[in-house]
Amino acid sequence: MTTKPMVSEKERLELAGPEELALVNAFFVMLKTAQYVDSNNATFQTQSAKFYLAFRRMADERGRVSIKISDGRIFVCDRLVRFDSDGLVRARIVSDVWQSLGIGGVAFDDSLDNRQIDKFVHLVATIKLTERDHNRIAERLRELGIEGITLFGMEQKTPQPLLTAEKRSFLRRAARATFFRAISVVEDVMAQAAEDKEVDLSKARRVVHSLIDQIAEDESSLIELTSIRDFDEYTFAHSTNVCVYALTMGVRLGMDRQRLSDLGFAALFHDIGKIKLPGDLIRKPDAFDENDWAQMQRHPLLGAKTILRNLKFDRNVARAALVAFEHHINEDFTGYPALTARRPTNFFSKIIALVDTFDALTSGRVYMKKAIPPDEVLRKMMYQMNIKFDAFLLKMFVSIIGIYPAGTLILLSTEELAVVVQNNPENLARPVVKTVGDRKGPHTEYLTVNLMLVENAERKIVRIIDPKKYGIDIKSILLSDR
Ligand SMILES: [Fe+2]
Ligand SMILES: [Fe+2]
Known part of the structure; x- marks a missing residue:
C-alpha cells in the first residue's frame, strides 16, 4: 500500500541514536549489494543478516520500523539520523535513487521475515527504468505476496508558515548583531595572526555557536545579510558569508552541534592565509595579472600554516587547516594548489569550496572585479561548473539560496x-x-x-x-x- 508522508516538524527534532544509525547503514549496504548479486549470494546474505538483526531488535521494541527521506535527510522511526562523512555519501546515493523511484520512505512491519525483506530489497535495487514509480513497486510487492511493507510517496512540502512581523523583526535584529560580531571576530583573529601572535579562539567559538542557533531557527535573516556587498574590507564579510552559507548547509544535512561548530570554524578562517599576502594585492581594484594570481594562489597553503601555527591546537583547528588548504582544489582538480597525489577533498572542504565560489562571484570583490547577479552565478555553477563541485551539495545549495536569494x-x-x-x-x-x-x-x-x-x-x-x-x-x- 502507499500513503502520503510523513514527518512532522516536531518529529524532525528528535535525533536518532547509534541503533538507528546501525540499522540504516546496514540497510544501505544491503541495497547496494543487491544491485550486483542475487539473494543467494553469500555477501548479500551476510549483509541481509546484519540488517535483519538490527531490524528485529527495533521491531520487537517498536512494532514497526520506518526509514524515511525528507529534504535529503534520513529518518529512522521518525528520528533524524546524523551521519559521518562516509555515511552522508551513502545516504545521498540512496536518497537519489529513491527520489528517482518516487519513494519517500518505507516502513517494515514486525511480522516480516528476512526472506520477504530480501525480496523487497532486490525488487527496489533492480527495478527497470520503466517501472520507476512507487505505486508500481507497491503493485509488484502485492504480486510477490509480500505484506507488511508500506511505501511512502515523496514528501509534499507544506508551505512554511510565515513568521509574525514581530518575531521576524526580533530575529532580524538578533541576526544583525551576530553577523557583525562574526565580522569583527574574523578581523581580530586575522589581525592577531598577521602579527604572528597566538590567537585566543574563545570569541570565535562563541560566535559560531550563536550563528548555529540563529540558522536553526530562521536561516533567511542571516542569508539576507550576506547580500550586503559594500564593506571596506571585504575579506572579513566574505568569511562571515561563507560561514553562514556553510552552516545553513550543515543544518540541512542534519549535522550535530560539534560538527556544525567544526564546520563554522573552518568556514570563518578559510581565507586566513590572505593576511600573509600584500594588502595592495587583496584590495587591488583592477583585474589580476599573472603575477598577482601566482601570489594569490599561495593563500591556501599560507592559511593552513597560519592556522596550525597561530591558532591554539584542538580538533576543529586541525580540520580548519585542512579546509584552508583544500578550498580551491575543486572536485576535478583544476584548481590550486596542484596536488601530486589526487585524493578526494574533505567533506567540509567540498561544502566550503562551493559556497565560497558563490559568494566570490556574487560579490565581485574577491578575484573578480565585477559582481555577477546571484541567479546568473547559480546558473553558471549548475551548468558550467558542475564538475568543479559536488553535485549533491550544489543541488542542496540551490534549494537553500533559491533563484532569488534573500536580500536580492x-x-x-x-x-x-x-x-x-x-x-x-x-x-x-x-x-x-x-x-x-x-x-x-x-x-x-x-x-x-x-x-x-x-x-x-x-x-x-x-x-x-x-x-x-x-x-x-x-x-x-x-x-x-x-
Ligand atoms: Fe580562498
Ligand atoms: Fe574565500
Whole structure:
C-alpha cells in the first residue's frame, strides 16, 4: 500500500541514536549489494543478516520500523539520523535513487521475515527504468505476496508558515548583531595572526555557536545579510558569508552541534592565509595579472600554516587547516594548489569550496572585479561548473539560496522594486518579498508580499535589479527594522 508522508516538524527534532544509525547503514549496504548479486549470494546474505538483526531488535521494541527521506535527510522511526562523512555519501546515493523511484520512505512491519525483506530489497535495487514509480513497486510487492511493507510517496512540502512581523523583526535584529560580531571576530583573529601572535579562539567559538542557533531557527535573516556587498574590507564579510552559507548547509544535512561548530570554524578562517599576502594585492581594484594570481594562489597553503601555527591546537583547528588548504582544489582538480597525489577533498572542504565560489562571484570583490547577479552565478555553477563541485551539495545549495536569494533586489511586473525576504521552498520562483520602491526611487513605506498567494499572482518577477540603478540603498534596507 502507499500513503502520503510523513514527518512532522516536531518529529524532525528528535535525533536518532547509534541503533538507528546501525540499522540504516546496514540497510544501505544491503541495497547496494543487491544491485550486483542475487539473494543467494553469500555477501548479500551476510549483509541481509546484519540488517535483519538490527531490524528485529527495533521491531520487537517498536512494532514497526520506518526509514524515511525528507529534504535529503534520513529518518529512522521518525528520528533524524546524523551521519559521518562516509555515511552522508551513502545516504545521498540512496536518497537519489529513491527520489528517482518516487519513494519517500518505507516502513517494515514486525511480522516480516528476512526472506520477504530480501525480496523487497532486490525488487527496489533492480527495478527497470520503466517501472520507476512507487505505486508500481507497491503493485509488484502485492504480486510477490509480500505484506507488511508500506511505501511512502515523496514528501509534499507544506508551505512554511510565515513568521509574525514581530518575531521576524526580533530575529532580524538578533541576526544583525551576530553577523557583525562574526565580522569583527574574523578581523581580530586575522589581525592577531598577521602579527604572528597566538590567537585566543574563545570569541570565535562563541560566535559560531550563536550563528548555529540563529540558522536553526530562521536561516533567511542571516542569508539576507550576506547580500550586503559594500564593506571596506571585504575579506572579513566574505568569511562571515561563507560561514553562514556553510552552516545553513550543515543544518540541512542534519549535522550535530560539534560538527556544525567544526564546520563554522573552518568556514570563518578559510581565507586566513590572505593576511600573509600584500594588502595592495587583496584590495587591488583592477583585474589580476599573472603575477598577482601566482601570489594569490599561495593563500591556501599560507592559511593552513597560519592556522596550525597561530591558532591554539584542538580538533576543529586541525580540520580548519585542512579546509584552508583544500578550498580551491575543486572536485576535478583544476584548481590550486596542484596536488601530486589526487585524493578526494574533505567533506567540509567540498561544502566550503562551493559556497565560497558563490559568494566570490556574487560579490565581485574577491578575484573578480565585477559582481555577477546571484541567479546568473547559480546558473553558471549548475551548468558550467558542475564538475568543479559536488553535485549533491550544489543541488542542496540551490534549494537553500533559491533563484532569488534573500536580500536580492528585484523588479516586479507591477513596476515595483522589491527585496527578497524569504524563499518559498515549494516554489523558488515565488519568494516572499518586501516592496521598497519603484522606478522613480525608494518608497518610505514597505509592504511585505508573499508571491505564493493567489492574490499576488499579478506580481511577476521580471528580473534582478542593480540597486544603484534606482538609488535604492540596499544596505540600509537590510539593516533597518522595517
Ligand atoms: Fe580562498
Ligand atoms: Fe574565500
